[in-house]
Amino acid sequence: MKPAPQTPESASGHHHPAARDRAACRFCGATLTDTFVDLGLSPLCQNHIEPDQLNHMEPFYPLHAWVCRQCLLVQLEEYVAPGEIFSDYAYFSSYSDSWVEHARRYTEMAIERFGLGPDSRVVELASNDGYLLQHFVARGVPVLGIEPAGNVAQAAIDKGIPTEVRFFGTETADFVRGEHGPANLILGNNVLAHVPDLNDFVAGMKRLLAPGGVITMEFPHLARLIEENQFDTIYHEHFSYFSFRTVIDVFAAHGLTMFDVEELPTHGGSLRIFARHDDDEARAVSDNVAGLLTRERDEGLHEIDTYLRFGPKVEETKRRLLAFLIEARDAGKRVVGYGAPGKGNTLLNYCGIRQDFLDYTVDRSPHKYGRYTPGTRIPIHHPDRIAETRPDYVLILPWNLKDEITAKGAHIREWGGRFVVPIPTVEVLP
Numbered sequence: 064m065k066p067a068p069q070t071p072e073s074a075s076g077h078h079h080p081a082a083r084d085r086a087a088c089r090f091c092g093a094t095l096t097d098t099f100v101d102l103g104l105s106p107l108c109q110n111h112i113e114p115d116q117l118n119h120m121e122p123f124y125p126l127h128a129w130v131c132r133q134c135l136l137v138q139l140e141e142y143v144a145p146g147e148i149f150s151d152y153a154y155f156s157s158y159s160d161s162w163v164e165h166a167r168r169y170t171e172m173a174i175e176r177f178g179l180g181p182d183s184r185v186v187e188l189a190s191n192d193g194y195l196l197q198h199f200v201a202r203g204v205p206v207l208g209i210e211p212a213g214n215v216a217q218a219a220i221d222k223g224i225p226t227e228v229r230f231f232g233t234e235t236a237d238f239v240r241g242e243h244g245p246a247n248l249i250l251g252n253n254v255l256a257h258v259p260d261l262n263d264f265v266a267g268m269k270r271l272l273a274p275g276g277v278i279t280m281e282f283p284h285l286a287r288l289i290e291e292n293q294f295d296t297i298y299h300e301h302f303s304y305f306s307f308r309t310v311i312d313v314f315a316a317h318g319l320t321m322f323d324v325e326e327l328p329t330h331g332g333s334l335r336i337f338a339r340h341d342d343d344e345a346r347a348v349s350d351n352v353a354g355l356l357t358r359e360r361d362e363g364l365h366e367i368d369t370y371l372r373f374g375p376k377v378e379e380t381k382r383r384l385l386a387f388l389i390e391a392r393d394a395g396k397r398v399v400g401y402g403a404p405g406k407g408n409t410l411l412n413y414c415g416i417r418q419d420f421l422d423y424t425v426d427r428s429p430h431k432y433g434r435y436t437p438g439t440r441i442p443i444h445h446p447d448r449i450a451e452t453r454p455d456y457v458l459i460l461p462w463n464l465k466d467e468i469t470a471k472g473a474h475i476r477e478w479g480g481r482f483v484v485p486i487p488t489v490e491v492l493p
């Protein structure tokens with residue numbers, strides 16, 4: 064019998080039914096050929112499971128991050144329509160005290176630095192439940208929120224914060240400019256990463272911005288993600304992961320100049336960028352811009368090899384966390400989770416952590432009580448459950464809030480309980 068002719072694919076052991084078209088970079092359009100990290104399959108992180116859905120299937124999507132060889136934008140392909148992800152969003156920003164306080168300090172800085180007053184207009188993109196704009200309202204600055212999730216937008220409207228229930232892009236920009244006029248300050252916190260059509264979003268900001276106006280955006284800094292191994296901040300809702308250099312290039316492509324940048328501790332290390340129209344020379348470019356670009360270059364962020372080394376580090380982190388959990392369970396320890404954030408979804412699904420390792424998790428958001436974590440089906444309870452069951456270890460899933468959580472949960476030491484963080488590598492806190 065004659066052996067079947069070997070094709071390159073069968074020779075390599077990989078069976079691709081048909082070579083499908085590779086995706087294109089959402090910024091520059093180059094073909095994506097290089098893996099940043101492949102986290103396997105994961106469900107959408109905000110689809111917490113109701114008890115009556117426990118017998119149902121869940122859709123899982125590939126969670127594969129690519130890095131563009133051309134512009135170094137780290138990105139996911141778009142598998143899910145944003146309407147499906149963001150129309151009934153369970154994240155209410157007001158449930159995090161430290162985040163609300165962060166927002167309050169921001170509004171004071173902005174009013175002072177940009178001279179905002181009763182004749183100004185502040186537009187927030189992805190304004191959530193009004194956690195931030197409420198502080199501008201209290202200071203008499205007119206605001207408009209733009210928020211695609213109807214349920215959280217309604218919470219803002221109920222607080223007296225005018226909100227348009229829409230996705231943002233050039234179409235919404237033209238509508239808002241027509242209805243309300245241009246914006247003196249456009250801000251967006253943790254929205255730039257969530258935008259599938261990045262170019263249309265940034266072009267929309269350019270159109271909505273008044274002459275002399277300012278854009279500020281906050282988003283997790285890719286440099287911190289890489290350095291501190293924050294792979295769990297990769298999830299389907301986050302389409303893009305930016306270095307400062309890449310975000311400068313994206314804004315420049317739409318006639319916007321970065322004139323300042325700040326590094327913030329939020330979400331494990333974020334950037335707050337400040338942009339203006341290219342021709343608005345009244346605002347000089349701060350030395351911070353060149354300073355951060357130099358540091359990024361020194362950290363290797365402007366070379367693709369740095370990105371290609373990330374995946375193996377993530378695999379090692381998974382093994383460390385599982386080794387800790389296996390040892391704890393073998394020793395008869397009880398381990399529970401704290402929080403049910405999006406990053407927890409990536410971590411739990413990628414590491415295969417279910418009720419075999421975590422009895423339950425807790426969350427302060429009442430929208431999550433009585434539900435289960437997506438994919439891993441871990442029950443979510445009220446935080447009081449921890450004092451009732453006195454576990455040995457509490458694994459903090461939103462590790463970016465660990466100071467707030469350990470302060471609030473200091474009483475677990477009364478029975479010898481300890482907090483544990485999974486990232487950058489598993490650690491039992493003192």
Ligand SMILES: [Zn+2]
Binds near residue numbers: 092135
């Ligand atoms: Zn690109």
